[in-house]
Amino acid sequence: MAVFPQPQHVIDELVGDIVSTSGETAVVNLPYTGEKLCDLPLSSLDDVADAASRARLAQLAWSEAGFAHRRRVLLRAHDLLLERRELILDLIQAETGKARLHAFEDLAQGVTSTRYNANAARRVLKHSRRNAVIPLLYRTRVEYRPKGLVGVITPWNFPVALGVMDAGAALAAGNAVLHKADSQAALSLLAARRAFIDAGVPADLWAVVTGSGATIGDAVVTTSDYVCFTGSTATGIGVGRRALENLTGASLELGGKNPMIVLDDVNVQRVVKDAVYASFASMGQLCVSIERVYVQRGIFDEFAAAFAERTASLTQGAAFDDSTDLGSLTLPSQLQRVEEHVQDAVAKGATLLAGGRPRPDLGPLFYEPTVLVNVSEDAECRRVETFGPVVALYPFDTEEEAVLAANDTEFGLNASIFSGSRRRARRLASALGAGSVNINEGYRATFGSADAPMGGMKHSGLGRRSGPEGLLRLVEPRTVSESRGLFTLARTGKEASRLTGLTVTTLRVLKALRLR
Numbered sequence: 001m002a003v004f005p006q007p008q009h010v011i012d013e014l015v016g017d018i019v020s021t022s023g024e025t026a027v028v029n030l031p032y033t034g035e036k037l038c039d040l041p042l043s044s045l046d047d048v049a050d051a052a053s054r055a056r057l058a059q060l061a062w063s064e065a066g067f068a069h070r071r072r073v074l075l076r077a078h079d080l081l082l083e084r085r086e087l088i089l090d091l092i093q094a095e096t097g098k099a100r101l102h103a104f105e106d107l108a109q110g111v112t113s114t115r116y117n118a119n120a121a122r123r124v125l126k127h128s129r130r131n132a133v134i135p136l137l138y139r140t141r142v143e144y145r146p147k148g149l150v151g152v153i154t155p156w157n158f159p160v161a162l163g164v165m166d167a168g169a170a171l172a173a174g175n176a177v178l179h180k181a182d183s184q185a186a187l188s189l190l191a192a193r194r195a196f197i198d199a200g201v202p203a204d205l206w207a208v209v210t211g212s213g214a215t216i217g218d219a220v221v222t223t224s225d226y227v228c229f230t231g232s233t234a235t236g237i238g239v240g241r242r243a244l245e246n247l248t249g250a251s252l253e254l255g256g257k258n259p260m261i262v263l264d265d266v267n268v269q270r271v272v273k274d275a276v277y278a279s280f281a282s283m284g285q286l287c288v289s290i291e292r293v294y295v296q297r298g299i300f301d302e303f304a305a306a307f308a309e310r311t312a313s314l315t316q317g318a319a320f321d322d323s324t325d326l327g328s329l330t331l332p333s334q335l336q337r338v339e340e341h342v343q344d345a346v347a348k349g350a351t352l353l354a355g356g357r358p359r360p361d362l363g364p365l366f367y368e369p370t371v372l373v374n375v376s377e378d379a380e381c382r383r384v385e386t387f388g389p390v391v392a393l394y395p396f397d398t399e400e401e402a403v404l405a406a407n408d409t410e411f412g413l414n415a416s417i418f419s420g421s422r423r424r425a426r427r428l429a430s431a432l433g434a435g436s437v438n439i440n441e442g443y444r445a446t447f448g449s450a451d452a453p454m455g456g457m458k459h460s461g462l463g464r465r466s467g468p469e470g471l472l473r474l475v476e477p478r479t480v481s482e483s484r485g486l487f488t489l490a491r492t493g494k495e496a497s498r499l500t501g502l503t504v505t506t507l508r509v510l511k512a513l514r515l516r
Contacts, residue, residue, distance in 0.1 A: 148176065173471050224248065229251070280311070335365050370390045
């Protein structure tokens with residue numbers, strides 16, 4: 001039996017960082033064993049209001065401190081995250097049931113994002129000159145001001161990466177953060193936050209609250225000046241509506257039914273290794289993981305056999321080390337969803353090539369990684385996101401058929417193409433309706449690119465995190481123009497009459513000079 005390796009006082013110290021006076025708690029269980037990990041304090045509406053007020057006050061000094069100070073603090077947080085990696089990895093595994101390598105992926109993404117935002121904020125958000133109404137006679141610049149209080153709502157599946165990607169960017173841009181953590185993964189987030197606090201971020205500046213989305217989540221949305229949400233499409237649409245009611249901006253990273261296309265010019269054995277990882281990393285409980293694999297018919301049988309064999313060879317178990325390839329699911333509701341999707345598909349004619357059964361001998365939430373073929377059009381897992389270790393393989397004949405099948409979904413978060421010809425892959429990539437497309441990789445190439453935007457099309461989301469776009473969403477652009485006193489725009493009809501000819505000539509000259 002896997003035993004959580006950290007002492008109780010570590011948990012006690014972390015839960016003390018939650019803003020909570022309600023006296024209510026929620027039980028958090030270890031997915032590996034079902035045993036209680038902790039009683040998590042829950043926040044009240046008054047706690048949210050109080051945390052927001054204190055965060056806004058702390059933000060004034062944080063914003064005035066400037067980019068150089070914020071950079072130093074965030075880079076120190078980067079180092080502390082790495083120094084404390086064993087503790088954070090233990091907590092991620094304890095709360096999510098991930099295998100160690102997937103917990104490290106979670107942490108590494110948060111560390112990379114922190115470094116990027118620390119170093120890029122000044123360059124991206126510095127004041128910039130723009131072409132004025134009349135060049136030389138007027139000057140125009142754009143300034144960026146922090147939004148103020150950024151509400152962040154993150155789920156349980158990637159608690160450190162998703163939390164730090166949004167909160168770290170908000171801090172780098174000079175904002176305060178009001179963060180609703182999912183109760184199942186609050187400890188991991190709190191441990192990451194503690195690294196920022198110890199690095200020099202004022203504790204009030206990044207407040208963490210817990211509780212139900214219907215109450216605490218709504219309060220975070222209505223209290224904040226901007227909202228960063230990660231979660232299901234259904235919940236995200238509700239968050240977007242509530243933000244719109246207050247004319248509050250929001251970025252929403254939502255669900256996906258992510259496709260992979262495998263063309264017939266690949267080395268099958270090599271691609272299978274990447275494809276299996278992309279499908280079952282974190283037990284498929286990852287918004288960008290692959291759930292549909294389209295394989296060109298000429299190599300389909302070879303690919304399917306190798307994919308099933310590779311899947312069946314994965315080591316699954318409960319261990320706080322690198323001895324396993326896969327862990328467990330996180331919540332009973334996830335296990336139920338996976339079982340329902342597999343049973344429905346098989347009942348409607350699908351064939352199991354691997355997996356397809358729970359493993360109570362390993363722990364209460366373990367389920368074998370599952371590979372399906374011959375999935376019918378009316379099967380639930382054909383179009384609905386499973387968010388678990390279930391992948392379906394489909395043959396195709398032409399490239400056009402593969403693109404149409406990949407795009408035949410309400411989602412558009414991530415996609416992947418494998419080909420021996422990068423030119424061929426790039427051509428197909430340009431036709432895919434997804435916010436990120438990986439060539440000869442499953443999801444990590446784009447997910448790990450901190451300098452590039454991440455987000456979804458269609459029902460997979462709105463707005464982008466990461467990259468310059470992820471910083472620019474968290475500030476208000478303001479245009480400042482000034483006259484140099486050498487020329488005055490017309491203020492009366494008589495003045496306009498005298499200046500019309502000069503104005504027309506000026507406009508023609510500006511066009512000829514290709515000045516905007």
